[in-house]
Amino acid sequence: MTTNHGGHEDFRATVRSTLDTIVTPNAPKWEAQGHISESGWRELGDAGLLALPHTGADFLRSAVFLDELGNTGYAGIRASIGVHAYMASSYLRLFGNAEQKARWLPPGERGDKITALAITEPEAGTDLRHLTTSADADGAGGYRLRGRKSFVANGSQASNFIVLARTKGTSTDRGLPGATLLLVDADAPGITRRPQPMLGWRAADITEIEFDDVPVAAGQLIGKPERALVYLVRALDFERLVAGLLAVGGVRYCLRLLKEFARSHRVGDTPLGSYQAVRHRIADLDAQLELVHGYAYQAATRQSLGQLDTKSASVLKLTATELAVTAAQVCVQYHGARGYLDEATAARLYRDAMAGTIAAGANELLRDHIFEST
Numbered sequence: 245m246t247t248n249h250g251g252h253e254d255f256r257a258t259v260r261s262t263l264d265t266i267v268t269p270n271a272p273k274w275e276a277q278g279h280i281s282e283s284g285w286r287e288l289g290d291a292g293l294l295a296l297p298h299t300g301a302d303f304l305r306s307a308v309f310l311d312e313l314g315n316t317g318y319a320g321i322r323a324s325i326g327v328h329a330y331m332a333s334s335y336l337r338l339f340g341n342a343e344q345k346a347r348w349l350p351p352g353e354r355g356d357k358i359t360a361l362a363i364t365e366p367e368a369g370t371d372l373r374h375l376t377t378s379a380d381a382d383g384a385g386g387y388r389l390r391g392r393k394s395f396v397a398n399g400s401q402a403s404n405f406i407v408l409a410r411t412k413g414t415s416t417d418r419g420l421p422g423a424t425l426l427l428v429d430a431d432a433p434g435i436t437r438r439p440q441p442m443l444g445w446r447a448a449d450i451t452e453i454e455f456d457d458v459p460v461a462a463g464q465l466i467g468k469p470e471r472a473l474v475y476l477v478r479a480l481d482f483e484r485l486v487a488g489l490l491a492v493g494g495v496r497y498c499l500r501l502l503k504e505f506a507r508s509h510r511v512g513d514t515p516l517g518s519y520q521a522v523r524h525r526i527a528d529l530d531a532q533l534e535l536v537h538g539y540a541y542q543a544a545t546r547q548s549l550g551q552l553d554t555k556s557a558s559v560l561k562l563t564a565t566e567l568a569v570t571a572a573q574v575c576v577q578y579h580g581a582r583g584y585l586d587e588a589t590a591a592r593l594y595r596d597a598m599a600g601t602i603a604a605g606a607n608e609l610l611r612d613h614i615f616e617s618t
Contacts, residue, residue: 259309
C-alpha cells in the first residue's frame with residue numbers, strides 16, 4: 245500500500261509514532277470504559293492533532309492523520325476523535341461567528357472541552373424530516389430547548405453539543421424549513437444523558453441526550469435561524485469525507501492483520517496463505533483498497549481546493565465503509581472460531597465495521613445521492 249501523498253511522509257511517520265504512544269497502549273482501557281480518558285484528549289491536543297486544518301492545502305495533513313487514525317484498528321476511538329475534531333467543529337468553523345470561534349474552538353483544539361453532534365433522533369436519523377426537537381423563543385432573544393437526541397458520539401463526556409432543532413414550524417412540515425443549529429453548553433440545566441451501549445464502537449461514548457426546557461442564549465445560535473438545511477448539506481459532505489478517510493485506514497489495518505495471520509497460521513502442516521484461493525481472496529481485497537485509497541486522496545485534494553462535492557464524498561464513504569465490512573468478514577472467517585471470540589481483534593473489527601455503513605448517512609441514502617448526481 246502506497247501511503248506517500250503530497251510529500252507528507254515525514255508527517256505521516258510522526259503521526260503514526262504519536263498515535264502509537266497515545267492511542268495504542270490506552271485503547272483497551274478506553275474500549276472497556278466506553279470513552280477516551282480526559283488525559284488522552286489532552287495528550288492528543290498537546291500533540292497538535294486536534295487542531296489540524298479543515299481547508300486549504302494543509303487539509304492533506306488532516307487526510308494523513310485521519311488515515312493513520314483509522315489504521316490504529318479501533319473504530320470507536322477514531323469515530324470519537326473524528327466527530328470532535330472534524331465533524332462537530334466543522335459547523336463552528338464554517339458557520340460560526342468570530343466570537344463563537346474564539347470561545348469554543350481553542351479549548352477543543354487543546355482537548356480541554358469535547359464537542360458532540362446532537363442531530364439524530366429515534367425517529368429522525370438518515371431522514372430528518374420527522375425532527376421533533378424544538379427551540380422556542382424565550383422572549384428575551386434566546387430559546388428554550390426541548391427534545392431527545394439519540395446515538396450521540398462523545399455524549400457523556402461532551403462539554404457542548406451542536407443541536408439541530410426546529411425554531412419554526414412542526415414535524416409535519418415537509419423538509420426542514422424551520423430548523424436551526426444551536427450551540428448548547430452541556431452543563432446547562434435540564435440536560436439528561438443516558439448511555440446507549442452499542443454492538444461496536446465501544447469507545448465512542450454513544451449516548452442519548454434529553455433536553456428539558458434547556459436555556460440557550462441568543463449568541464449560541466449558529467449561522468442564521470431556519471437555515472440549518474443549507475448548512476447540513478455542506479457539512480455532511482465534509483463529514484462523509486472524514487468517515488471515508490477513517491474507514492480507508494481501518495481497512496489497511498484489517499488487511500495487515502489478515503495477511504499476517506495467513507502467513508503464520510497453519511492448516512495441518514501447510515500455511516494458510518499457501519492456498520491459492522486464500523491468497524487470491526486477500527489480493528482482491530488489497531486491489532480494491534488500492535483503488536479506494538487513491539480515490540480518498542483525490543477527494544481530500546478536492547476539499548483542499550474548496551471543490552468537494554456531494555457525489556465524491558458519497559462515493560468515498562460508501563465504498564470505503566462497505567469494503568471495511570467485506571474485509572472484516574473475511575478476517576473473521578479465516579481466523580475461524582478464534583476470530584469469533586468476543587475479545588478477538590477480528591471480531592472487534594467486524595462489529596465496528598458495520599457501524600460505519602450507518603453513521604454519517606446510511607449507505608442506502610448515499611446510493612440515492614450518487615444516482616441523482618449521475
